[in-house]
Amino acid sequence: MYESVIIGLDVGTTAVKVAAFEVGGSGGASAMAVKEARMEQPSAGWQVVNPATLLRAVDEAMRLCIQQLNHSHIAAISISTAMHGLxxxxxxxxxxxxLATWADSRAADIARELREQGHAPLLLERTGTPVHSMSPLLKLMWYQRQLPEEAASVRYWGxxxxxxxxxxxxxxxxxxxxGSGxxxxxxxxxxxxEVALEFAGVDADQLAPLVNTTEQYKLRPEMARAWGIDATVPIVIGAADGPLGNLGTGAIVSGVAGLSLGTSGAVRLAVPEPTYDPKGRLFCYALTPELWMLGGPSSNGGSAFDWAARTFAPDVVAEDPGQAxxxxxxxxxxxGGxxxxxxxxxxxxxxxxxDIPGAFLGVRQKHRRQHFLRAALEGVCLQLGTIVNILDEVDHVESVRATGGPFRAQLWRNVMAAVIGRPFYVASDAGGTALGAAGLAAYALGLADSVGAGLTLMGGTVAGEGTDDAPLVVTTRDAQVYADLRQTMVALADDAARVTRAWNPR
Structure with missing residues (x-):
């Protein structure tokens, strides 16, 4: 039994993770539970989740975690959720x-239309969210155009x-x-x-009231009974998974980027106020009114390597996925080029x-499946390394702190560290979003005077305020190989798009 814990409830689109952290503890989760959720593709471009399935996963993961706590005092439950769903x-x-998830691309044509009409810069400057099919704004426009009767039957959107x-x-x-996503x-x-709402074709009263990320609410009595906890445990509304990932890894100070890698990936840098990239390459999302995250996401994270493993090594994946x-x-x-x-x-x-598709470039007869597998892993790392370089143009990046399941594997660690070309640290799995949610709750409860102090109270470490392990060491040769590749990644994507469109135009 622990004297007092705060539970971080991290609701993603493919899994629900729950972790409890001792208040004033030395770090690491006191209890943890994970329940999978399944993303479905009923039509081309659609990536959806049944809301009832997601809520069942929430209930099951919460019950499992709470059972492990052996009647410890629960000071609060703080919620992290995936962004861009509708x-x-x-x-x-x-x-x-x-639930149309972040990965749902059915609104790609609308995104193209808004960019071609010149609306993208205005919307990005006002909302911090780039014009892309991931955006709920564009998903709403799609519903109004493609399923108007279904859209008319909706009272609220969320x-x-x-x-x-x-x-x-x-x-x-x-x-x-x-909300900022x-x-x-x-x-x-x-x-x-008001401008975005007009594009979306919805009124403000169809959307939920906006509050700060530290607001607290009461747990429904029936939920408390189902979980076997006191109904007085406060629910801290929390924040989005991306900004909380930065908090959990301590990447909330100038010059320290937070990198997260799972099914997808992202790199974010803390800034004190909304910041606009005039070239339109980066988002800007809030953690609190005083702390914002400037960054870029990649839709193709660990899922890209998983696809390559299933495609080029189905025999070993069926037996042991780690063999890939x-x-x-x-x-x-x-x-090998x-x-x-x-x-x-x-x-x-x-x-x-x-619209830009994936591609393998430089294929020769000498290439075997190990080359295709490594190229897939390297492609993911190079994509994230490109985002780090862009952040460095806007606000200097001195080091990177990373979290995510793929980094349990040494190959992912080594390649990413060599691609980044800066001091690169990997946090424990628990030292991510759920820990960030707990740290934010400690601040919301008044147990700490800042979100950084809240993180420290829950056993985390703010970059520069504790003792980091040594950064990963990479060879000079690997660093040079990936430095050369990283400089050409954006150009390669552009070239691949032009080739593909010439061969198979829309």
């Missing part, structure tokens, strides 16, 4: 549509945070962190943006063009 609700807050908050508390509410919130006045990494490690750095543009799903930063 669900339509009826007037009783029942789901009318399935995302994962509204879904989970209503399930736990009965409240229909959204916070400024996830909708393409519908003005990042300068922290209110729903062992095969990839037998190829040299640079994969083979390069993968890993755009298997509609890619986001830095080009924000969902």
């Amino acid at each position: 669900i339509g609700f009826d007037d009783r807050m029942r789901g009318v549509t399935r 995302g994962v945070k509204e879904l989970v908050m209503h399930h736990l508390t009965g409240e229909f509410v959204q916070e400024i962190s996830n 909708t393409g519908l919130m003005n990042i300068h006045n922290l209110a729903w943006d 990494l062992e095969i990839a490690a037998t190829a040299p750095a640079g994969a 083979l390069v993968m543009v890993p755009y298997l799903m509609a890619e986001r930063a830095p080009l924000w063009d969902p």
Whole structure:
């Protein structure tokens, strides 16, 4: 039994992770549970999740985690949710549509249209969200055009945070962190943006009220009974998974970027106020009104390597998925001149063009499956390394702190460290989003006077304020190989797009 814990509830689109952290503890989760959720593709470009399935995963993961705590005092439950989702609700807050996730690309044509008409810079400057099919703004436009009758039956629109908050508390509410990723919130006045709403074809009263990420709510009594906890445990509304990932790894100070890698990936840099990249390559999302995250996401993270493993090594994947990494490690750095543009799903930063397809470039007879596997892994790392370089243009990046399941494997660590070309640190799995949610809750409860102090109270470390392990060491040769490749990655993506469109135009 622990004297007091804070639970971080991290609701993604493919899994729900719950971790409890001791208040004043030395770090590491006191209890943890994970439940998978399944993303479906009912039509081309659609990537959806059944909301009921996601909520069942929330309930099951919470029960499992709480059982491990052996009646410890729970000071709060803090919620992290995936960004960019869209669900339509009826007037009783029942789901009318399935959850269209960040990966859903059905609005790609609308994104292209807005860019061609010159609307993208204005919308990015006002909302901090690039014009891309991931954006709920564009998903709303798609519903109005393609399914007008279904859209007309929707009373309220929301995302994962509204879904989970209503399930736990009965409240229909959204916070400024996830709100800043909708393409519908003005990042300068922290209110729903009238220009974006006009594009979306919705009224502000169809969206949840916006609140700060530290607001607290009451748990529904029936939820407390189902989980076996006191109904007085406060629910801290929390923030989006990306900004909380930076907090959890301590990447909330100037010059330190946070890199997260799972199914997808992202790199973010903390800034004190909304910051606009005039070239339109980066997003800007809130953690609190005083702390923002400038960065870029990649839709193609670990999922790109998983695809390559299933495609080029189905025999070993069926027996032991880890063997695919062992095969990839037998190829040299640079994969013998083979390069993968890993755009298997509609890619986001830095080009924000969902039409650019993936490609293998430089294929020769000498290449075997180990080269294709390594090129896929390297392509993911190079894509994230490109985003680091762009962030460095806007606000200097001195080091990178990373988190995510793929980094359990040494090959992922080595390649990413060599690609980044800066001091590179990997946090423990627990030292990510759930820990960030717990640190934010400690601040919300008044146990700490800043989000950084809240993280420290929960056993985390803010970059520069503790003792880091030594950064990963890479060979000079590997560093040079990837430095050369990283400089050409954006140009390769552009060239691949031109070749593909010439061969198979829209």
